[in-house]
Amino acid sequence: MPSAQPHETLVLFTNVRIFDSSGSDPFDGEVLVRGDHIAAVRPGSGDLPREGARVIDGQGKFLMSGLCDAHTHFSWVNSADLPGLGTMGVEEHTLLCARSAQTYIDSGYTMCVGAAAAKPRLDVVIRNAINDGQIPGPRYLANCQEIAVTGGALVDGITAFADGPEEMRKQVRRNVEMGADLVKLSMSGEEITGNQHAEDNYFSDEETLAATTEAHRRGLRVCSHARSGESVKMSLRNGVDIIYHASFVDEEGLDMLEAKKDEIFVAPGLNWLVATLQDAADFGYPPEAAEAAGYKHELECAIDGLKKMKERGIRVLPGGDYGFAWTPHGTYARDLQHFVDLLGYTPKEALLSATALGGQIMRLPDELGQVKAGFFADLILIDGDPIADITVLQDQTKIVGIMKNGQFHKDPGDGTQARPRDLDEIHRGSPVPA
Structure with a gap:
């Protein structure tokens, strides 16, 4: 094996249990990182060079790819005051978005797909700051404000409008x-609004096709808030790339999804439904109100549809709508537990959906989402076994090492994290609940 160039760092993980996201079971082995890429992966120990490398003895800990959240809102800031997202000052909002980005990578998430920002440029500014090394955060695909037709906004003040x-x-x-x-x-409603219903559909085929055609012409992809069965089918007819929710998909919609299963991704955001039913009471939305609004029925329909998607081989990814008061930032891995407990995924299948499929939705299937030579060194080291207990990923203290681009965000040697102290202080002093 050629020696490393002077500017490249070498890190050797040894005595680790490797989950490589290829579909294979975990195995004991070693991983060599050179610079920002994985140079080699070997079963067993002692086969990879140690000279010039920092050696991390994992003592049997679980090494895997960083995780992906396929439906991310950096600018949702753990508040129950949804209209306040629109009226908050942009300066304060930007700082809180930076904290959200930090929380994602603190939680082992190295890939995130932006699903709308509360102000036009928040996502773009945070993505650029992450890429420039100014703040810690995951690899990020940035969005702008969600686009609604007149009368179709879910939250006042955070929506861009277009008709025709x-x-x-x-x-x-x-x-x-x-x-x-x-x-x-x-494209569809949301029951918590009181008047915009999940089974509604607000777009026309002509509007949807115009948006997707223009976006694809300029190299952008299109995602849709599509809870209703008709909004799912309209998305599929007109070239939407990522469908969020799909709670009320019908058999025709499932057939259409299966026909495009190599092109489309679905990110249901299950924890929003579960938490709205179970965890929103302290914020003025008790379970009986959530059930009366239709959330129990929607969850039942979503579970049924998503089980059928799994059977048909449709790519379903975890993540969604974290950052509301009862779906706080830092609890992202609850979605993985829902995949196992509610949808019948094995823990291994849930991990694959959050890693290998993450690389695919990030458009880097040969560079992200696996522990494999030639891939980016985006890795997490876990003191526990998520194959045996998927909930271990919900405990940040169990994620003892976090690496992105070959550099430690959380060093397994001393536990330190790349977190600007002043941003913590600003966040603690914010009037917005966190």
Whole structure:
């Protein structure tokens, strides 16, 4: 094996249990990181060079790819005051978004897909700051405000509006101008609003097609808030790339999803439904209100549809809608538990959906989401076995090492993290609940 260049660092993980996200079972072995990439993966020990390398003795700990959240809102800041997301000062909001980005990577998430920002440029600014090394955070695909038609906004003050194909094109062009990676269409309702229902559909085929055509022409992908069965089918008819929720998908929609299973991704955001039923009472939304609004029925329908998607081989990824008061940042791995407990995934299958499929939705299937030579060195070291207990990933203290691009965000040697002290202080002093 060639020696490392002077500017490259070498890190050798030895005595670790490797989950490589290839579909194989975990195995004992070693992983060599050179610079920002994985140089080699070997079963057993003693086969990889140690000269010039920092050796991390994992003592049998679990080494795997960093995780992916496929439906991320950096600008949701753990508040029950949803309209307040629109009125909050942009300066304060930007700082809190930076804290959200830190919390994701603190939790072992090295890949995130932006699912709309509360202000037009928040996602783009945070993505750029992460990429420039100014703040810690995951690899991020940035969005702008979600786009709704008149009368279809879910939350006042955080929505961009477009009516008709030409206005849709203009809003997509605005995303392009601001440097976004994605476009979000708010096609159906949300029961907590009281008047925008999950089984509604607000877009037309012409509007949807105009948005996707313009976005694809400029290299952006389109995601849709599509809870209703018709909004799912409209998304599929007109080239949407990522479907969020899909709670009320019907058999025709499932057939359409299966026909496009190599093109489409679904991120249901299950924890939003579960937590709204179970955890929102302290914030003024008791279980009986959630059930009366239809959330129990929606969860039952979503579970049924998602089980059928799994059987049909449709790519379903965890993550979604964290950052509300009862779905706080830092609890992201609850979705993995829901995949196991509610959808019938094995822990191994749930991990694959959050790693290998993460690389696919990030458009880097040959560079992200696996522990494999030639892939980026985005790794997490866990004091526990998520194959035996998927809930271990919900405990940050059990994620003892976090590496992105070959550099430790959380060093397994001394537990230190890359976290600017002043940002912590600003966040603690914020009037917004955190």
